[in-house]
Amino acid sequence: MLVKKANNIISKQWYYQSNPMHRELWMRHPRSALYVIPYWIAFWGGMGYTTYYLGRMVLGQKA
Template identity: 35%
Template sequence: MAGFVYRENRVPHYQRLFQRHDGLRQWNKTPRSKILLYPYYLGLWTAVGGTMFMMGRMVLGHKTWFGKD
C-alpha cells in the first residue's frame, strides 16, 4: 500500500493540461481520449444508423430487419 500513499502528486500536471487554451475540448486532451472515445462514437453512430434504418422499414410496413413479413 506504500506505493499508493507515497506516489507522485499528479494534480499540478492535470491542472496544466486541462487549463491549457489549445482549442481542444476537455474530453479530448488526455492521451487515452482516442482509445476511449472512438469505440463510443462507433457504437453511437451504429445505434443511430440502425434506428434510422428500422424506422424507414417500419414506415414501409416491415417489422423485421431483413426480408419480407
C-alpha cells in the same frame, strides 16, 4: 525510507487548462481516442440501425 508520491492534481489541472490544442476537454488526453472513438462508432451505428428499421416499420416492410 520509502516516500509516497503525492497526487499531482495541480500538474494535471495545469496540463488540461493550459493545453494549446483547441480540442474538447474529453479529447485532450493522449489516450482519450481509445475510449471516445469506439463510443462514437457504436453510438452512430446504433442510431443508424434504429433509423433504418424505423423507416422500414413506417413503410410497413417486415424485417
